[in-house]
Every structure is written in C-alpha cells, then in structure tokens.
Amino acid sequence: MSIDVLSAILVIPAVSAALLAILPGYGQTAKLNVVAALATFLTSLSLFVVEPVSGQYLLVDDLNKVFIVLTTFVSFTTSVFSASYIQHEIEIGRLTPTFLRFYHAMYQTLMFAMNLALLANNIGLMWVAVEVATLTTVLMVGIYRTHEALEAAWKYFILGSVGIALALFGTILVYMAARPVVGEGLDGMVWTVLVKHAAEFDPALLNVAFVFLLLGYGTKVGLAPLHAWLPDAHAEGPTPISAVLSGLLLNVALYALLRFKMMLAVNTAAIAPGPLMVTMGLISVIFASLMLYRRRDIKRMFAYSSIEHMGIIVFAFGMGGPLANFAGLLHMTMHSLTKSAIFFAVGHIAQVKGTQKIADIGGLTVTNPVLGWGLMLGVIAIVGLPPLGIFMSEFLVVSSTFARAPWLTVILVLGIIIALGGLFLRIGPVMFGEPKGKTAPAEASYVPMFTHLGLVLMAGIYLPPGLVTGFQNVAKLLG
Amino acid sequence: MSSLQFDIAHLLAGSLVLASFMMLYQDRLYALLNVYALHAGVLALSVAWQAYVQQAPHLYVTALIALLFKAVVIPVALHRIIKRLGIHREIENVIGIGLTMMAGIGLVALSMVVMLRVTPGADALAREDLAFALSVVLLGLLIMVTRRNAVSQVVGFMSLENGLVLAATGAKGMPLVVEISVAFSVLIAFIVIGIFLFRIRERFDSVDMQALDRFRGERR
Numbered sequence: 001m002s003i004d005v006l007s008a009i010l011v012i013p014a015v016s017a018a019l020l021a022i023l024p025g026y027g028q029t030a031k032l033n034v035v036a037a038l039a040t041f042l043t044s045l046s047l048f049v050v051e052p053v054s055g056q057y058l059l060v061d062d063l064n065k066v067f068i069v070l071t072t073f074v075s076f077t078t079s080v081f082s083a084s085y086i087q088h089e090i091e092i093g094r095l096t097p098t099f100l101r102f103y104h105a106m107y108q109t110l111m112f113a114m115n116l117a118l119l120a121n122n123i124g125l126m127w128v129a130v131e132v133a134t135l136t137t138v139l140m141v142g143i144y145r146t147h148e149a150l151e152a153a154w155k156y157f158i159l160g161s162v163g164i165a166l167a168l169f170g171t172i173l174v175y176m177a178a179r180p181v182v183g184e185g186l187d188g189m190v191w192t193v194l195v196k197h198a199a200e201f202d203p204a205l206l207n208v209a210f211v212f213l214l215l216g217y218g219t220k221v222g223l224a225p226l227h228a229w230l231p232d233a234h235a236e237g238p239t240p241i242s243a244v245l246s247g248l249l250l251n252v253a254l255y256a257l258l259r260f261k262m263m264l265a266v267n268t269a270a271i272a273p274g275p276l277m278v279t280m281g282l283i284s285v286i287f288a289s290l291m292l293y294r295r296r297d298i299k300r301m302f303a304y305s306s307i308e309h310m311g312i313i314v315f316a317f318g319m320g321g322p323l324a325n326f327a328g329l330l331h332m333t334m335h336s337l338t339k340s341a342i343f344f345a346v347g348h349i350a351q352v353k354g355t356q357k358i359a360d361i362g363g364l365t366v367t368n369p370v371l372g373w374g375l376m377l378g379v380i381a382i383v384g385l386p387p388l389g390i391f392m393s394e395f396l397v398v399s400s401t402f403a404r405a406p407w408l409t410v411i412l413v414l415g416i417i418i419a420l421g422g423l424f425l426r427i428g429p430v431m432f433g434e435p436k437g438k439t440a441p442a443e444a445s446y447v448p449m450f451t452h453l454g455l456v457l458m459a460g461i462y463l464p465p466g467l468v469t470g471f472q473n474v475a476k477l478l479g
Numbered sequence: 480m481s482s483l484q485f486d487i488a489h490l491l492a493g494s495l496v497l498a499s500f501m502m503l504y505q506d507r508l509y510a511l512l513n514v515y516a517l518h519a520g521v522l523a524l525s526v527a528w529q530a531y532v533q534q535a536p537h538l539y540v541t542a543l544i545a546l547l548f549k550a551v552v553i554p555v556a557l558h559r560i561i562k563r564l565g566i567h568r569e570i571e572n573v574i575g576i577g578l579t580m581m582a583g584i585g586l587v588a589l590s591m592v593v594m595l596r597v598t599p600g601a602d603a604l605a606r607e608d609l610a611f612a613l614s615v616v617l618l619g620l621l622i623m624v625t626r627r628n629a630v631s632q633v634v635g636f637m638s639l640e641n642g643l644v645l646a647a648t649g650a651k652g653m654p655l656v657v658e659i660s661v662a663f664s665v666l667i668a669f670i671v672i673g674i675f676l677f678r679i680r681e682r683f684d685s686v687d688m689q690a691l692d693r694f695r696g697e698r699r
Binding site: 124154158161162165166168169172173175176179180183184185186188189202204205207208 | 593594596597598599600601605609612613616620623629632636639640643646647650651652653654
C-alpha cells in the first residue's frame with residue numbers, strides 16, 4: 001500500500017504525458033492536464049497519512065515531503081493558469097494544435113521528472129531525473145520558435161548540459177569515495193547508505209566531488225555567476241513554464257544540492273559546504289538586485305528577482321543551524337508561491353497588452369484593476385514588505401544569522417533593499433503611470449494567482465503550528 | 480592486475496586525451512567530425528579493455544554503444560546535416576591555435592594536479608582514469624567556448640560526455656544505470672540538436688552563433 005503512493009506520484013504524470021501526446025483537441029486535453037496535476041497533488045498529500053517505506057530507489061523523509069507537496073501543488077495551480085493562458089495563445093495563433101499537444105505532454109513529463117528527482121534515493125537516478133527535467137524545459141522554452149526563443153533555448157541547452165555534466169562527474173566522484181567503504185555496486189549510490197557511512201569516506205575526494213556538484217547543480221539553481229541561461233529562458237518561453245521554472249525547477253536543483261550537503265556534514269574532515277554556499281548566495285543576491293535596475297522586459301526582471309531570492313535561500317541553508325534552515329525552508333516555500341503568482345499575473349498582462357516591454361505597459365491599476373492590483377500585491381510580497389509571508393521569512397533569515405555573521409547579514413540586507421528599490425522603480429509606471437497599450441479586459445482565471453497570494457498573506461500573519469513543527473523537523477534533519 | 484594490463488589501459492585513456500587535443504585545432508567541420516569519430520572509437524576500445532580487466536561484462540555493452548552510436552551513427556548523421564545545411568566549406572578560427580593549445584595543456588596539467596592529489600587511496604588505474612577523464616571533460620569545455628559554430632559546439636559537448644563515460648567505467652563496479660543514462664542523454668540531446676539546428680537554420684540562414692548573439696538580451 002505504502003509503496004503504491006510513491007509509485008502513483010510518478011505513474012500519474014507519466015501515464016498522462018503519454019495520453020496527452022496521443023489525444024487531439026484543445027479543450028479536453030487542457031482539462032486532462034489539470035485533472036492529472038490535481039490527482040498527483042492529492043496523492044502527494046496522502047504521504048502525511050500513510051508512512052511509506054523507502055527502498056533502494058525511492059525515499060521519503062520529512063525533507064522531501066515538503067518539496068513534493070509544494071511541487072505538486074504549484075504544478076496543479078499552474079496547470080489551471082496554463083489552461084486559460086494557452087487558450088489565448090491558440091486564439092491569436094502563436095501556438096498551433098500540434099504544438100499544444102506537445103506542450104501538454106512535455107508539461108506532464110516535466111512533472112514526472114521533478115517528482116522523480118525529489119523521490120530518488122539513488123544519486124544516479126536523481127541525476128537522470130534532473131537531466132530529463134532540463135531537456136523538457138529546453139524544448140518548452142523554444143516552443144514559440146522566434147529568434148529570441150531559439151537563442152534562449154540554445155543557451156539554456158548548452159549551459160544546462162554543461163552544468164549537468166559537471167554534476168555527473170561529481171556524482172561519479174562520490175561513488176569513488178564510497179566504494180572502499182560500502183563496497184562495489186548499487187549500494188555505493190544509495191543516498192541513505194552513503195549518509196550512514198559518509199564519516200569514513202576519503203575527505204579529499206569528497207571535497208572535489210562537492211565542488212563539481214555545487215558548480216553543476218548550482219548552474220541549475222541559477223546562482224551567479226552561473227546564471228546566464230536563466231533570464232533568457234524565463235523571458236522567451238510560455239509564461240506557465242516561467243512560473244514552473246522559477247517556482248519549482250530551481251528548488252529541485254537546490255534539493256539535490258542539499259542532499260549532498262547533508263552527506264558532507266557527516267564527514268567532519270571534509271570541507272564545510274556552508275561557506276561556499278554562503279558566498280555564492282551573497283554574490284547572487286547583490287548581483288541580481290543591481291541587475292534589476294536596467295531591465296526593459298517584465299519577465300526578465302522577475303527572472304532576476306528569482307536569482308536574488310535563490311541567493312537568499314542558498315545563503316540561509318549555507319549558514320545552517322535549525323533556525324536558519326527553518327528560515328530558508330520557509331523562504332523557499334514563500335518564494336515559490338509568490339513568484340508563480342507574479343508570473344500568472346504577468347502572463348495575462350502580457351497577453352492583454354500584447355507586449356512584455358516595460359515601457360509599453362502603463363497604468364495597469366486603471367486599465368485592468370484586478371490584474372494590476374494582483375501583480376502589485378505580488379510585488380509588495382516579493383520585495384519583502386510586511387505583513388506578507390516573505391517579510392516574515394526574510395526577517396527570520398536575517399535575525400537567525402545576524403548574531404553569527406553580522407557583516408555577511410549586513411551585505412544580505414543591503415542586497416534586499418537594493419532589490420526593493422529596483423523593483424519599485426520599474427513597476428511604478430507599469431502600475432500607476434499613464435495608461436498605455438491595449439485596454440481590453442483580460443479573459444483570465446484569477447483563482448490560481450489569488451490562491452497563492454492568499455496563502456502568502458496567511459503565512460505572514462499566522463503560521464499553523466502543524467506546519468511549524470513540520471518545518472522544524474526538516475530543519476533539524478538538515479543540520 | 481599485471482603491469483601490461485595497466486599499461487594498455489593507460490595508453491588508451493591517454494589516446495583519448497590526445498584525440499581531444501586533435502579536436503582543438505581542427506578548423507574544418509568534416510575534419511572535426513572525423514576526429515570525433517576517432518575519439519569515440521578510442522573510448523570504445525578503452526571501455527572494452529576495462530571490461531576485460533575488471534571482468535565486468537556489462538561494460539562491453541557500454542563499449543558497444545560508444546562504438547555503434549557515437550563513432551558511427553552520430554558522425555554520419557552530422558555529416559548529412561552539414562551537407563544539407565551547405566556549411567561544409569566553412570572555416571572557423573576564434574582564438575589562435577597556439578593559444579588554445581596552451582590553454583589545453585594548462586587544463587590537462589590542472590586536472591592531473593587536482594585528481595592525483597586527492598586520490599592517493601584509490602587503485603592506480605582508477606586514479607589515472609579519473610585524471611584523464613577530467614582532462615577530456617575540461618578540453619571538451621574548451622572546445623565549446625572557442626567555437627562559434629553550433630555544430631562544433633555540439634561536437635565539443637559530445638567529447639565532454641565521452642570523458643564522463645571514461646570516468647564512470649574507471650569507477651569499478653559502478654551500476655549500469657549511469658552508463659545507460661549517459662547513452663540515453665546523448666540520444667535525446669542528439670534529437671534536440673537535430674531539431675534545433677534545422678530551426679536555427681530556418682530562422683537565421685546560418686548556424687554561426689554570432690548571428691544568434693545579435694538577438695541577445697533585451698528587446699528594445
């Protein structure tokens with residue numbers, strides 16, 4: 001029974017991907033996509049009820065439960081958004097029915113790959129899953145076949161593949177380090193076995209392995225200076241994909257990194273992974289927040305904001321300790337919800353106005369009040385103003401690290417403030433300036449966006465005790 | 480392991496690095512493809528020898544995949560793509576050959592220093608293999624950054640993956656899952672590349688990446 005839950009989380013997207021590749025027609029397939037995503041989400045919720053048994057290939061613990069539930073939830077809401085977004089794209093002829101079939105099949109394949117990466121107990125399997133997720137998103141980023149989309153997809157493909165190749169080299173090195181201790185064969189790649197014996201591994205080899213893993217999976221997290229693919233991929237692909245990329249795929253890569261960090265933490269002779277992660281996190285925060293000032297494309301702007309927030313999260317996990325880990329986990333959840341809500345709003349706005357250029361969008365609160373205020377609420381949340389959830393998580397990150405590393409925290413706060421200025425500077429005219437562009441009312445589905453924002457608002461005011469204890473357990477697990 | 484077995488394994492892995500160097504200075508696409516086929520052939524030999532030395536029959540499968548797929552199918556298919564795109568006459572030279580070779584030598588030295596220093600405990604063959612594999616990976620990266628033609632970037636990437644296969648086979652008893660996945664990834668990558676090359680060609684009338692770069696960044 002318990003094994004069935006795990007396989008269901010993988011089988012549902014896999015089967016629906018195959019079905020969606022075969023079935024013609026638009027209306028039904030979009031619905032099927034939503035239903036499949038909902039079924040996966042509900043199945044993942046049952047992880048809290050039944051306690052599944054981990055095997056040699058699949059694993060469930062407190063850490064990946066959080067990731068799985070978040071991933072399947074955002075996948076579900078994004079599929080609802082995607083249905084109304086794609087309808088518009090079909091009507092204006094940007095996508096043909098053939099491409100739509102391909103799009104839906106790829107969407108479910110991506111869900112499958114992300115769930116597999118999160119559930120994998122085998123570091124080789126995890127790598128394969130991240131690779132599949134990368135390739136499906138490459139195909140989806142290039143789906144519009146414009147100059148810019150092709151350039152973005154090519155860049156993403158090359159940089160993503162190189163990153164993933166470095167991660168594989170790191171994985172092989174981990175196996176090499178494990179082999180003398182746990183013996184040859186499958187055991188040397190099973191994460192639970194590796195963690196149990198990591199204290200006896202050769203520290204020098206582990207160090208080199210972690211550097212490769214950090215560079216490899218770090219490329220996928222979008223850490224500066226390895227982020228070059230990220231803004232293009234976000235700006236040129238369909239907006240539902242931007243939402244999934246920012247909200248989920250970056251988290252999946254981060255999850256892989258965290259698993260290896262936990263393994264290194266067991267081995268006291270190896271380098272501490274924390275300082276490396278803190279450094280890369282801070283560089284990303286400062287770099288991305290400065291880059292926000294010169295953005296002309298609204299989706300690129302929020303892509304840079306994602307780099308900034310991934311920097312904050314990596315910083316928090318790099319600092320470590322129960323409090324900072326808790327803050328990092330909360331910030332990751334809040335960022336996923338908020339950033340995907342922002343992309344839902346931006347997707348509809350770009351469709352209404354027919355452009356993504358910031359200069360050509362104006363006065364949204366007048367022309368499209370619901371969308372405009374929705375996006376405004378999202379921006380207020382993402383820059384970290386109270387009373388929304390990101391304020392709370394950023395406050396926790398800062399307060400939990402200030403005593404240990406005051407100067408680093410000052411740099412972090414500086415980055416957050418610079419980002420706040422940049423985002424408000426750019427978004428001000430879009431919201432309150434002279435109304436510009438088309439003013440047709442949006443045929444949008446507002447439910448996903450306001451569900452996310454509502455959750456973020458709720459988290460800012462009141463965190464349910466069950467969630468707090470759950471996150472505390474995970475934070476302890478992360479060490 | 481007898482010293483002859485070690486020497487042959489060493490020779491084959493070293494030849495792979497040598498083939499990577501040969502790829503560095505090819506300025507014609509057909510020549511580059513031929514050297515890549517040689518690269519994959521050497522990899523197949525090297526993996527087969529490891530299979531014999533380690534008495535690991537599943538590695539023969541990996542060797543066979545490398546031989547059939549990477550040394551024959553991909554080069555032939557890329558040959559045809561190049562012909563259909565009509566770019567076989569193109570000559571490219573981004574940075575001077577001398578400079579590239581110097582950088583390559585530096586990278587090989589770097590990987591020797593890093594890998595040999597951190598693996599004193601491992602057996603000699605695995606150490607040498609890892610060091611050579613890292614050299615091949617880094618040289619593959621170097622090929623990718625010094626080329627601006629999409630086809631040569633792809634060839635550079637595939638040579639990089641050959642290095643990963645060498646590393647995986649050198650790690651004794653590594654489960655088959657990785658080798659399959661590497662082969663699998665090359666397959667998918669190749670499909671993606673095929674689609675992309677035609678789309679890029681269709682849009683830009685060129686596979687020169689500088690044509691793409693003009694579209695980089697913010698739309699004004």
